Amino acid sequence: xxxxxxxxxxxxxxxxxxxxxxxxxxxxxxxxxxxxxxxxxxxxxxxxxxxxxxxxxxxxxxxxxxxxxxxxxxxxxxxxxxxxxxxxxxxxxxxxxxxxxxxxxxxxxxxxxxxxxxxxxxxxxxxxxxxxxxxxxxxxxxxxxxxxxxxxxxxxxxxxxxxxxxxxxxxxxxxxxxxxxxxxxxxxxxxxxxxxxxxxxxxxxxxxxxxxxxxxxxxxxxxxxxxxxxxxxxxxxxxxxxxxxxxxxxxxxxxxxxxxxxxxxxxxxxxxxxxxxxxxxxxxxxxxxxxxxxxxxxxxxxxxxxxxxxxxxxxxxxxxxxx
Amino acid sequence: xxxxxxxxxxxxxxxxxxxxxxxxxxxxxxxxxxxxxxxxxxxxxxxxxxxxxxxxxxxxxxxxxxxxxxxxxxxxxxxxxxxxxxxxxxxxxxxxxxxxxxxxxxxxxxxxxxxxxxxxxxxxxxxxxxxxxxxxxxxxxxxxxxxxxxxxxxxxxxxxxxxxxxxxxxxxxxxxxxxxxxxxxxxxxxxxxxxxxxxxxxxxxxxxxxxxxxxxxxxxxxxxxxxxxxxxxxxxxxxxxxxxxxxxxxxxxxxxxxxxxxxxxxxxxxxxxxxxxxxxxxxxxxxxxxxxxxxxxxxxxxxxxxxxxxxxxxxxxxxxxxx
Numbered sequence: 001x002x003x004x005x006x007x008x009x010x011x012x013x014x015x016x017x018x019x020x021x022x023x024x025x026x027x028x029x030x031x032x033x034x035x036x037x038x039x040x041x042x043x044x045x046x047x048x049x050x051x052x053x054x055x056x057x058x059x060x061x062x063x064x065x066x067x068x069x070x071x072x073x074x075x076x077x078x079x080x081x082x083x084x085x086x087x088x089x090x091x092x093x094x095x096x097x098x099x100x101x102x103x104x105x106x107x108x109x110x111x112x113x114x115x116x117x118x119x120x121x122x123x124x125x126x127x128x129x130x131x132x133x134x135x136x137x138x139x140x141x142x143x144x145x146x147x148x149x150x151x152x153x154x155x156x157x158x159x160x161x162x163x164x165x166x167x168x169x170x171x172x173x174x175x176x177x178x179x180x181x182x183x184x185x186x187x188x189x190x191x192x193x194x195x196x197x198x199x200x201x202x203x204x205x206x207x208x209x210x211x212x213x214x215x216x217x218x219x220x221x222x223x224x225x226x227x228x229x230x231x232x233x234x235x236x237x238x239x240x241x242x243x244x245x246x247x248x249x250x251x252x253x254x255x256x257x258x259x260x261x262x263x264x265x266x267x268x269x270x271x272x273x274x275x276x277x278x279x280x281x282x283x284x285x286x287x288x289x290x291x292x293x294x295x296x297x298x299x300x301x302x303x304x305x306x307x308x309x310x311x312x313x314x315x316x317x318x319x320x321x322x323x
Numbered sequence: 324x325x326x327x328x329x330x331x332x333x334x335x336x337x338x339x340x341x342x343x344x345x346x347x348x349x350x351x352x353x354x355x356x357x358x359x360x361x362x363x364x365x366x367x368x369x370x371x372x373x374x375x376x377x378x379x380x381x382x383x384x385x386x387x388x389x390x391x392x393x394x395x396x397x398x399x400x401x402x403x404x405x406x407x408x409x410x411x412x413x414x415x416x417x418x419x420x421x422x423x424x425x426x427x428x429x430x431x432x433x434x435x436x437x438x439x440x441x442x443x444x445x446x447x448x449x450x451x452x453x454x455x456x457x458x459x460x461x462x463x464x465x466x467x468x469x470x471x472x473x474x475x476x477x478x479x480x481x482x483x484x485x486x487x488x489x490x491x492x493x494x495x496x497x498x499x500x501x502x503x504x505x506x507x508x509x510x511x512x513x514x515x516x517x518x519x520x521x522x523x524x525x526x527x528x529x530x531x532x533x534x535x536x537x538x539x540x541x542x543x544x545x546x547x548x549x550x551x552x553x554x555x556x557x558x559x560x561x562x563x564x565x566x567x568x569x570x571x572x573x574x575x576x577x578x579x580x581x582x583x584x585x586x587x588x589x590x591x592x593x594x595x596x597x598x599x600x601x602x603x604x605x606x607x608x609x610x611x612x613x614x615x616x617x618x619x620x621x622x623x624x625x626x627x628x629x630x631x632x633x634x635x636x637x638x639x640x641x642x643x644x645x646x
Contacts, residue, residue: 091433091488091490110414129564129565138464139463139464140462140464141461141462141463141464141465142464142465142480143483143564143565144480144483144484145487145564147484147488150480150481150483150484153480154477154480154481157465157467157473157476157477157480158473158477160466160467160473161467161470161473164468165414165470167414241452241466241468242452242466
């Protein structure tokens with residue numbers, strides 16, 4: 001079982017490789033090789049008997065990407081993308097990395113006869129654009145309002161068609177917002193969803209820039225990795241031709257998140273959150289989807305946390321266990 | 324008012340140029356120039372004072388396409404595409420012409436600062452893929468089951484995003500199956516919808532390869548040209564960010580089509596249709612959409628025939644008037 005991880009240095013990429021090294025097997029076969037690729041070289045620990053290698057390069061360079069599939073990996077996790085904010089501020093770079101990069105990867109596979117890897121593709125709920133119904137069902141149309149969402153939606157269409165034509169065996173996952181992200185606070189518009197949990201748990205203050213009644217769709221990093229593994233293992237025939245699925249998540253308000261934090265870590269911890277409304281961030285978030293009914297994904301065996309307390313506990317177990 | 328027509332030698336392209344020459348104006352301004360481009364050079368008649376030119380070339384050549392927008396046409400009609408059957412049998416060519424060609428056109432516009440033409444884009448109901456509800460509403464998702472439909476759906480996403488970012492002012496039209504197509508019978512799976520009307524009206528036999536209860540979504544060539552004109556003239560602000568619209572049409576069964584033919588042209592004409600079921604064509608057609616509720620397009624002023632007798636009369640007026 002040879003595995004290629006595109007976007008190996010990102011948060012989910014790193015955690016996925018850790019999980020694969022720990023599991024030692026995928027799709028019932030022992031993992032022999034993992035190659036990780038990203039714009040910067042990824043790192044890993046404790047590879048055991050698995051041959052792990054990491055390289056860095058430019059996904060928009062077709063020759064670079066072609067070389068990555070030369071050894072015909074059995075499973076490819078395509079998590080590589082520049083983020084929403086950068087794709088929005090740099091139009092040309094967004095299309096070059098997120099669209100052309102994806103085309104380079106898919107076309108490198110088409111170029112190899114009789115090669116048909118399982119392709120696990122990270123899409124995003126950013127493929128949806130307001131206005132929305134109260135709950136978004138599996139048959140709701142994709143009308144992204146960002147270039148990032150557009151690029152992800154195009155990747156979904158390519159994945160489904162390339163799969164239908166037998167060039168790959170693809171599965172696209174529309175990931176919820178991943179919370180709690182480890183690391184430093186960042187300035188992404190969605191950053192506060194993680195900041196208001198992670199920082200207080202570390203004894204540090206955090207700013208809440210939106211109203212407590214804002215609802216959003218979330219899953220933990222551990223669930224996101226679980227989606228990747230399940231997407232790699234699921235029988236494609238049971239999925240059928242509609243290969244892009246909205247992943248399960250938890251629809252919860254910011255107020256409920258804070259109440260869960262107080263329950264898990266106490267009132268003193270929750271009191272480290274400072275309410276300071278930011279009109280710009282509030283405006284952006286108002287156009288984000290709030291809630292999905294991820295019926296197909298759930299029926300196909302994908303699962304996520306059903307309470308925010310569980311999401312907090314996952315963060316404590318996975319990130320703060322040395323404390 | 325300078326106009327560029329991509330796909331000028333196709334059926335709709337030719338009729339659109341004829342209409343533009345006849346109208347002499349678009350968006351309230353006198354037409355001064357029309358340039359038509361296609362893979363083969365288009366023809367035209369009676370240009371009057373309008374400067375009409377035609378060239379042929381390869382839309383997948385970025386330099387060729389760039390030169391076409393050098394004089395910054397005010398309105399671009401992008402009707403150019405290889406058809407569904409060819410895009411399905413030649414995977415590489417389909418993506419090269421239908422996707423890369425569209426990207427070349429859109430990117431040639433982005434490359435010109437302060438240039439923001441109205442882009443009228445011919446999409447298709449092929450962006451939808453079975454299974455469907457009884458009637459397909461405006462918020463139903465796009466899950467194409469052909470490479471052609473995938474390429475058209477990607478063009479829709481690009482058009483909406485490029486419009487949102489201010490690079491163009493786009494309007495995508497999902498065209499119904501156009502009936503009655505003039506010319507010779509062709510072997511396209513959808514050809515019979517036109518053949519069973521056009522051939523008997525010319526005193527010739529025609530084969531019906533599907534059951535009479537097959538329902539499909541249709542509009543006349545004249546309506547398709549009307550969609551193009553209205554799409555060129557409509558105020559983009561009233562459309563909003565969802566720039567791709569399912570065009571209105573008529574949902575009608577083959578049996579109802581034949582009854583209308585009999586009413587317009589008599590029982591002898593209708594008796595020229597021979598029932599001879601073709602399992603392959605029946606199977607393909609079973610996966611096509613049958614009926615839409617094109618609410619947004621209708622509310623925005625797009626209109627089509629509401630009876631098949633009218634569609635037949637349009638054919639007689641526009642194609643058989645010399646007879």
